[in-house]
Amino acid sequence: MVDTLILDLLDPEEARRPPMAMKDYSDEFRADAVALFESTPGATYKGIAADLSISRGSLRNWVLRDRERRGVGPDTARDTGRAARASQATPSSEPDERIRQLEARVTELEASERNLATERDILRKAAKYFAGETNW
Missing domain, CATH: 1.10.10 (Arc Repressor Mutant, subunit A)
Known part of the structure; x- marks a missing residue:
């Protein structure tokens, strides 16, 4: 208890x-x-x-x-x-630090974009596969 x-x-x-x-x-x-x-x-x-x-x-x-x-x-x-x-x-007062933060954010967003593109491609392939299996 x-x-x-x-x-x-x-x-x-x-x-x-x-x-x-x-x-x-x-x-x-x-x-x-x-x-x-x-x-x-x-x-x-x-x-x-x-x-x-x-x-x-x-x-x-x-x-x-x-x-x-x-x-x-x-x-x-x-x-x-x-x-x-x-x-x-x-926000940092130093421009160099701000640039490093922005570069890190860009890298993070690019990685996220690659993940989303991969997921989208997988879903497109799955949709094509399942659309081909239907006998409407």
Whole structure:
């Protein structure tokens, strides 16, 4: 009972979910999850974890362990999301910093455009396939 109350206070949405079963993921799955997170501009632990049906904490631990193994420091702005939002909310007074922010945003939008184009092409092919199967 006390555990539920504590969870309710911390995150009411989390308290409503059933507890997750402990799962043993393969090293390949973990590496793929980390690679997906690292290669997706603007990705969040919560978003990628939800897509893969794993816990946010597990994904975060895998990413941090991988970065430590490679000798790369944690990307705190991306990890927490707070610094990234703060940098977008308050424009920098330095023109060079503003240019870097805009270039990063352009890269993010180009990646999003490529994803959307791929999804559109898949849907077009599927529509053609299913249209050919109907006998109206």
